[in-house]
Amino acid sequence: MVKEQFDGYKYIEGGVCAAAGFTANGLNCGINPVKEKNDLGIVCSEVPCNTAAVYTRNKVKGAPIIVTQRHLEKSGGISRAVIVNSKNANTCNANGEEIAEQTSELAAKELGIKPEEVIVASTGVIGMPIFIEPFESHMHELVSGLSKAGHTDAVKAIMTTDTVRKEVAVEFEIEGKTCHIGGMAKGSGMIHPDMATTLNFITTDAAVSAEMLQKALSGIVKITYNCLSIDGDTSTNDMASVMANGLAGNSLVVSEGTSYETFKKALYIVMSNLTKMLAADGEGASKFLECTCTGAPDIDSAIAVAKSVIHSPLVKCAMFGGDANCGRILCAIGYAPADIDVTKTSVSLASAAGEVSVYKNGSALQFSEEKAAEILAQHEIYINIDLDQGQASAKAWGCDLTYDYVKINGDYRS
Amino acid sequence: MVKEQFDGYKYIEGGVCAAAGFTANGLNCGINPVKEKNDLGIVCSEVPCNTAAVYTRNKVKGAPIIVTQRHLEKSGGISRAVIVNSKNANTCNANGEEIAEQTSELAAKELGIKPEEVIVASTGVIGMPIFIEPFESHMHELVSGLSKAGHTDAVKAIMTTDTVRKEVAVEFEIEGKTCHIGGMAKGSGMIHPDMATTLNFITTDAAVSAEMLQKALSGIVKITYNCLSIDGDTSTNDMASVMANGLAGNSLVVSEGTSYETFKKALYIVMSNLTKMLAADGEGASKFLECTCTGAPDIDSAIAVAKSVIHSPLVKCAMFGGDANCGRILCAIGYAPADIDVTKTSVSLASAAGEVSVYKNGSALQFSEEKAAEILAQHEIYINIDLDQGQASAKAWGCDLTYDYVKINGDYRS
Numbered sequence: 001m002v003k004e005q006f007d008g009y010k011y012i013e014g015g016v017c018a019a020a021g022f023t024a025n026g027l028n029c030g031i032n033p034v035k036e037k038n039d040l041g042i043v044c045s046e047v048p049c050n051t052a053a054v055y056t057r058n059k060v061k062g063a064p065i066i067v068t069q070r071h072l073e074k075s076g077g078i079s080r081a082v083i084v085n086s087k088n089a090n091t092c093n094a095n096g097e098e099i100a101e102q103t104s105e106l107a108a109k110e111l112g113i114k115p116e117e118v119i120v121a122s123t124g125v126i127g128m129p130i131f132i133e134p135f136e137s138h139m140h141e142l143v144s145g146l147s148k149a150g151h152t153d154a155v156k157a158i159m160t161t162d163t164v165r166k167e168v169a170v171e172f173e174i175e176g177k178t179c180h181i182g183g184m185a186k187g188s189g190m191i192h193p194d195m196a197t198t199l200n201f202i203t204t205d206a207a208v209s210a211e212m213l214q215k216a217l218s219g220i221v222k223i224t225y226n227c228l229s230i231d232g233d234t235s236t237n238d239m240a241s242v243m244a245n246g247l248a249g250n251s252l253v254v255s256e257g258t259s260y261e262t263f264k265k266a267l268y269i270v271m272s273n274l275t276k277m278l279a280a281d282g283e284g285a286s287k288f289l290e291c292t293c294t295g296a297p298d299i300d301s302a303i304a305v306a307k308s309v310i311h312s313p314l315v316k317c318a319m320f321g322g323d324a325n326c327g328r329i330l331c332a333i334g335y336a337p338a339d340i341d342v343t344k345t346s347v348s349l350a351s352a353a354g355e356v357s358v359y360k361n362g363s364a365l366q367f368s369e370e371k372a373a374e375i376l377a378q379h380e381i382y383i384n385i386d387l388d389q390g391q392a393s394a395k396a397w398g399c400d401l402t403y404d405y406v407k408i409n410g411d412y413r414s
Numbered sequence: 415m416v417k418e419q420f421d422g423y424k425y426i427e428g429g430v431c432a433a434a435g436f437t438a439n440g441l442n443c444g445i446n447p448v449k450e451k452n453d454l455g456i457v458c459s460e461v462p463c464n465t466a467a468v469y470t471r472n473k474v475k476g477a478p479i480i481v482t483q484r485h486l487e488k489s490g491g492i493s494r495a496v497i498v499n500s501k502n503a504n505t506c507n508a509n510g511e512e513i514a515e516q517t518s519e520l521a522a523k524e525l526g527i528k529p530e531e532v533i534v535a536s537t538g539v540i541g542m543p544i545f546i547e548p549f550e551s552h553m554h555e556l557v558s559g560l561s562k563a564g565h566t567d568a569v570k571a572i573m574t575t576d577t578v579r580k581e582v583a584v585e586f587e588i589e590g591k592t593c594h595i596g597g598m599a600k601g602s603g604m605i606h607p608d609m610a611t612t613l614n615f616i617t618t619d620a621a622v623s624a625e626m627l628q629k630a631l632s633g634i635v636k637i638t639y640n641c642l643s644i645d646g647d648t649s650t651n652d653m654a655s656v657m658a659n660g661l662a663g664n665s666l667v668v669s670e671g672t673s674y675e676t677f678k679k680a681l682y683i684v685m686s687n688l689t690k691m692l693a694a695d696g697e698g699a700s701k702f703l704e705c706t707c708t709g710a711p712d713i714d715s716a717i718a719v720a721k722s723v724i725h726s727p728l729v730k731c732a733m734f735g736g737d738a739n740c741g742r743i744l745c746a747i748g749y750a751p752a753d754i755d756v757t758k759t760s761v762s763l764a765s766a767a768g769e770v771s772v773y774k775n776g777s778a779l780q781f782s783e784e785k786a787a788e789i790l791a792q793h794e795i796y797i798n799i800d801l802d803q804g805q806a807s808a809k810a811w812g813c814d815l816t817y818d819y820v821k822i823n824g825d826y827r828s
Contacts, residue, residue, distance in 0.1 A: 126742065321823070327506055330505075
């Protein structure tokens with residue numbers, strides 16, 4: 001996928017280690033002895049970081065979510081490290097919080113920081129017993145191996161059914177100081193709007209107060225991660241955190257203004273790229289789908305319509321089959337929770353192979369099935385909806401629904 | 415599937431023709447020349463019927479929905495016939511209402527009734543041009559062939575991706591008079607809670623006022639059709655109607671009381687059986703799923719929890735794979751729009767092969783994987799949730815998510 005370019009922002013390598021003062025590592029500590037891949041990751045800042053986070057709204061919360069919230073409250077929004085495991089979600093376990101606290105303590109001890117400066121996260125099977133031993137026996141090795149190059153091992157440690165590593169980093173300037181922001185994400189199935197969605201860890205050397213970080217993160221989550229739908233399920237363990245260590249040397253951003261806007265845009269670039277990567281790597285996905293809704297009366301209506309189309313299993317199946325069954329798009333617009341006049345709605349389908357108008361003013365157009373088939377045979381499909389009722393617009397992202405989604409999820413635990 | 419028995423109610427044959435005075439017919443009028451199956455159906459009462467109906471809440475409504483609403487308003491809730499076609503939803507067509515009105519007029523003329531006494535409905539592809547000629551050239555044959563035995567041809571005419579005919583009829587008594595109620599339904603994909611859901615036509619010879627019919631229908635829709643989820647999409651053409659011609663000779667039911675309760679229970683038996691048939695025949699379904707939520711603080715919470723679990727694609731895939739990945743059930747409970755305390759929640763899985771407890775007080779239990787696999791290998795799976803927070807309960811129905819669902823919907827139009 002070609003990355004969208006923004007003036008004044010340059011894509012760089014390095015993921016969560018792109019910003020000054022951050023190192024990372026990952027290894028296989030053996031949480032599930034049968035699975036070979038990395039399952040334990042760490043990200044660390046050499047100095048304390050102002051920190052913001054958003055969490056799943058599922059009422060069944062993973063123990064690490066509860067423990068991280070408690071830590072950031074106790075530390076006053078200051079963190080130094082992230083410790084994260086895959087292969088076990090540490091959710092619905094009677095001793096879950098205890099394990100998450102012990103894991104934090106092990107990491108804190110090795111790093112010489114306070115336990116409440118640790119962000120702890122888990123992903124994997126829900127309701128599987130979890131033991132402290134693998135963490136205990138590997139924490140020293142994990143911390144000893146922290147390095148600038150360690151971001152690739154760390155991102156491997158958070159992958160579950162992900163087929164590609166999801167990392168992005170950007171360089172930009174605030175007050176003439178060079179700043180960096182980078183992130184890593186995991187997520188493939190169980191992803192749905194209205195949540196923090198998936199595990200996402202973002203690091204920056206820009207100096208931004210915890211309050212302004214939270215404001216930027218909450219605003220951007222709404223138009224990036226929350227506009228993503230793979231299967232409509234909302235995980236128990238979703239979390240996104242941003243750590244800002246200030247090593248870039250700009251004056252601390254404590255209010256809205258040019259510096260805040262510059263930082264917020266950098267955060268948007270990182271988060272929107274990770275969102276698209278998550279969509280393209282949806283479980284079993286063969287096609288990336290982007291739905292743009294323009295002409296909406298307000299932003300919430302635009303988001304609701306774009307999400308409704310992206311979320312529809314029938315639209316997703318039609319895209320998998322390359323079938324221009326566009327009535328299903330209208331149907332999904334019609335049940336979106338938004339006050340829209342469908343008699344004004346127009347729809348087109350686009351891809352690298354061109355664009356075809358399929359609906360105008362709520363009525364089906366006669367279009368070339370050959371042209372439509374050619375467009376839908378591409379791997380990146382764009383569904384464009386114009387409500388013709390205002391100036392607001394929004395995008396949502398997802399993927400098609402395929403045999404492989406069913407296969408992956410019919411027997412996830414083995 | 416074994417039908418649940420109720421004292422005082424006897425299952426009988428006859429579907430929509432089981433009640434006195436109703437006849438039906440169906441044939442292939444050639445709406446899509448490539449498809450051989452019946453596509454035009456009719457149900458007729460020899461005398462006028464008090465009538466109630468519920469419709470889709472999708473903002474994109476099929477033209478027949480709009481026309482039927484207009485007819486029943488004009489006739490004061492009186493109807494005489496249903497005319498219904500498959501293979502084309504007559505939705506998002508510029509001339510859709512015109513076609514639906516013309517179809518009603520053709521039927522009315524042949525039957526010698528008023529056009530506003532006709533309920534008109536369509537199901538099939540959205541946004542496909544529709545022409546009056548097939549209706550025109552076959553209406554005489556359709557009406558001439560009306561008979562008591564015609565219910566099977568009528569139900570064939572409303573099937574789309576349905577693999578089995580969905581009909582049920584019941585005999586019961588009001589004031590010592592023998593009454594009958596029967597119905598037919600179509601529906602396989604694009605079925606979701608919070609709607610009238612699917613096409614459903616119910617007929618009875620009991621004498622019930624239009625107002626009390628509407629009250630009974632609206633109440634029962636909430637706990638039957640609206641608790642059904644196949645794929646989460648909500649159709650543009652969903653409708654359920656009940657026609658009562660009074661030929662059983664009981665005194666007209668015009669208020670609540672014993673007679674109303676007796677009738678309402680009969681309607682519930684018909685609608686709950688049709689709902690289960692729809693669930694079992696969900697597109698691509700290999701397993702029927704029933705989720706029962708007990709111990710809820712109120713009925714709405716019970717419905718919300720049961721529906722959330724039935725609707726979860728991850729739960730549906732796990733059931734397809736026979737994988738007791740029960741954390742996904744907890745996860746789906748957790749994102750249900752209900753105020754519940756998950757630390758009190760218990761879950762068990764059951765089927766003809768037995769029952770196994772998998773969660774207690776929100777924590778995973780260690781259970782026999784062999785036993786769970788044996789239970790999930792059956793074709794009818796029961797997910798039982800106890801919230802331990804009150805006395806309310808509800809059920810929801812659905813099916814597993816399979817390769818065949820994706821296959822059917824990847825190329826539905828061809």
